[in-house]
Amino acid sequence: MFSRAYKTVVTVPPLVWVTVFLLLPYLLMFCYSFWSVSPEQAIVHSWNLENYKELIQKTVYWQTLLRSMGIAVRVMIFSLLLGYPLAYFLSFCAGKRKDLLYQVVIIPLWVSYLVRAYAWKTILGSDGVLNTLLQYGHLTRHPLDFLLYSPFAVVLTLTHIYTPFTFLPIYAALEHIPRNLVEASHDLGATPAQTFWKVVFPLSIPGVIAGATFAFVLSLGDFLAPLLLGGPSGIMISNIVVSLFGAAYNWPLGAAISLAMLVIVVGLLFLSERLEKKWSFS
Amino acid sequence: MEFLLSTDPANVPRWLMLHAIAVFSFLYLPIAVLILYSFNGQGVGGFPPHHLTLNWYRILFADGPIWDSVLNSLQVAFAAMAISLIFGVPAALALDRAHFPGKAFFRRLVLLPLILPGIITGLSLLMLFNITGTKLSLITIMLGHGTALISVATTEVFAGLQKLDRAQEEASLDLGANYWQTFWRITVPNLKLSIIGAALLIFTLSMDEIAVSFFLIGRDNTLPLEIWGRLRRGITPEINAVSTIIFAFSLITIVLWYSLRRRSALGTDVGMELVESSNRDAN
Numbered sequence: 001m002f003s004r005a006y007k008t009v010v011t012v013p014p015l016v017w018v019t020v021f022l023l024l025p026y027l028l029m030f031c032y033s034f035w036s037v038s039p040e041q042a043i044v045h046s047w048n049l050e051n052y053k054e055l056i057q058k059t060v061y062w063q064t065l066l067r068s069m070g071i072a073v074r075v076m077i078f079s080l081l082l083g084y085p086l087a088y089f090l091s092f093c094a095g096k097r098k099d100l101l102y103q104v105v106i107i108p109l110w111v112s113y114l115v116r117a118y119a120w121k122t123i124l125g126s127d128g129v130l131n132t133l134l135q136y137g138h139l140t141r142h143p144l145d146f147l148l149y150s151p152f153a154v155v156l157t158l159t160h161i162y163t164p165f166t167f168l169p170i171y172a173a174l175e176h177i178p179r180n181l182v183e184a185s186h187d188l189g190a191t192p193a194q195t196f197w198k199v200v201f202p203l204s205i206p207g208v209i210a211g212a213t214f215a216f217v218l219s220l221g222d223f224l225a226p227l228l229l230g231g232p233s234g235i236m237i238s239n240i241v242v243s244l245f246g247a248a249y250n251w252p253l254g255a256a257i258s259l260a261m262l263v264i265v266v267g268l269l270f271l272s273e274r275l276e277k278k279w280s281f282s
Numbered sequence: 283m284e285f286l287l288s289t290d291p292a293n294v295p296r297w298l299m300l301h302a303i304a305v306f307s308f309l310y311l312p313i314a315v316l317i318l319y320s321f322n323g324q325g326v327g328g329f330p331p332h333h334l335t336l337n338w339y340r341i342l343f344a345d346g347p348i349w350d351s352v353l354n355s356l357q358v359a360f361a362a363m364a365i366s367l368i369f370g371v372p373a374a375l376a377l378d379r380a381h382f383p384g385k386a387f388f389r390r391l392v393l394l395p396l397i398l399p400g401i402i403t404g405l406s407l408l409m410l411f412n413i414t415g416t417k418l419s420l421i422t423i424m425l426g427h428g429t430a431l432i433s434v435a436t437t438e439v440f441a442g443l444q445k446l447d448r449a450q451e452e453a454s455l456d457l458g459a460n461y462w463q464t465f466w467r468i469t470v471p472n473l474k475l476s477i478i479g480a481a482l483l484i485f486t487l488s489m490d491e492i493a494v495s496f497f498l499i500g501r502d503n504t505l506p507l508e509i510w511g512r513l514r515r516g517i518t519p520e521i522n523a524v525s526t527i528i529f530a531f532s533l534i535t536i537v538l539w540y541s542l543r544r545r546s547a548l549g550t551d552v553g554m555e556l557v558e559s560s561n562r563d564a565n
Contacts, residue, residue: 001452002380002461003461005461009372009461010373010376010380011372011376011380013368014373014392015376015382017429018391018392021407021425022392022403023391025407026406028409028410028413029406083305085305086305090302093298104306107532107536108310110486111313112490112509112525112528113492114490114506114509114510115316115509115525115529116313116316118316118517118521121513122316122522123311123315129315129319136330160309160312163305163308164309213397217398221398221399221493224492224496228513242401242496245405245408245497251409255405258401258402261402262402265399265402
């Protein structure tokens with residue numbers, strides 16, 4: 001029913017825009033990663049593998065990458081542990097208050113990311129809210145200094161930020177489970193625990209995978225929370241990239257690290273796509 | 283059964299309820315602290331808060347650079363909204379109705395900035411602007427936000443299109459209206475809620491965006507970057523005050539959006555649509 005002209009008009013402009021402002025920049029990042037920087041700090045457009053060699057040989061790069069992945073895994077696990085039971089509670093036990101409570105989970109997403117990270121900083125600092133509260137209640141005498149400027153602070157803050165992201169797809173998956181399946185399981189004599197593990201949980205796995213991917217991927221690339229709350233031991237891979245694009249002025253090496261990150265992320269997205277497909281029954 | 287489908291609070295396992303309360307507290311604790319300490323005369327931190335004052339708000343209202351950055355952010359958000367709708371709505375129509383080589387790739391590419399860490403999108407655009415000799419300014423941020431947020435417009439409108447009855451468009455075309463008229467008189471009004479929802483979401487995301495802006499910033503700061511600059515110099519309750527005001531505005535936006543939605547039976551949930559359509563695309 002739609003003419004050729006119509007299809008061309010709706011297809012070509014977005015295609016051109018996305019090619020220029022998304023595809024081209026990604027390709028450019030790929031090119032940059034094979035270039036180098038001269039001693040006079042100019043970009044040399046000669047193709048070589050030096051950046052990737054450096055990436056493999058210098059332990060600081062891949063160790064930071066591994067540490068970032070460790071932080072991202074922890075954020076993912078905590079977000080699932082917080083998000084799944086909450087989604088289950090809303091979907092199955094909240095009754096009429098379901099829609100309201102759903103909004104209550106979503107609202108923190110509308111509060112600026114930066115502002116929430118900053119709020120944690122004011123809570124965890126050595127003269128922050130938590131430490132003064134502990135001393136006020138005579139629970140501690142001296143401020144606990146491991147709270148801020150540590151990987152702990154980064155994991156806590158990122159978990160706070162990404163729990164609603166993890167919650168959303170899990171909740172969507174739980175809401176799509178036909179309730180008569182649950183009833184059938186009960187009628188056939190399954191205990192509540194059996195019903196959960198054999199019916200509800202398997203059907204919610206695609207949501208769990210989507211939520212876990214969101215949490216892992218988004219926290220892997222984060223550089224603001226580590227800068228604000230991480231301290232030296234909480235540095236993540238993106239912080240290295242930021243410094244390579246700033247003061248350290250080595251764009252090609254920065255591009256190589258970004259590309260490594262891009263490959264990990266896109267690989268994970270493909271993997272989670274496969275897994276979701278495998279586990280979806282519809 | 284009671285365990286699983288109960289709406290009676292007495293039958294819900296206690297730990298599940300306590301867990302939900304704990305998670306809600308965890309999500310709202312920083313926001314509560316933030317708001318509370320914006321009124322604290324003693325600065326940020328210290329317990330209990332005392333010397334409650336509106337002084338920080340007074341300082342905030344007299345603070346020129348903050349309000350300049352708010353104006354900059356508003357310009358960026360409106361421009362980003364325009365760019366992502368101008369290209370995102372046709373992109374959704376194309377994905378729904380046209381077949382062209384590389385369509386699957388195109389769909390993935392458009393959605394990528396939504397899930398990719400902002401640093402990668404920001405840096406790759408920085409390289410583009412650098413190599414083409416484009417000077418960094420608010421315009422480069424607008425281009426960055428606009429491009430990254432096409433994904434939001436496309437997913438929202440694509441979800442709306444799935445519910446659209448094509449017979450209306452067909453009738454319009456049969457009755458002699460051209461495609462342009464049909465688009466404005468049938469397609470757009472039917473997609474009204476998806477488009478408004480996408481616009482609001484794009485606006486809010488752009489106002490809050492920092493990872494892409496971080497790399498594309500010229501001389502003029504957006505609000506998040508202005509806040510970022512100040513955070514690095516030390517923390518003051520003035521930041522709490524401006525954050526509290528932003529939070530209040532976000533709440534008003536949400537309430538407006540839901541009252542708008544409630545009036546229409548066609549209502550969809552923006553956040554949910556986004557998640558579901560990205561899941562759908564993944565499948």
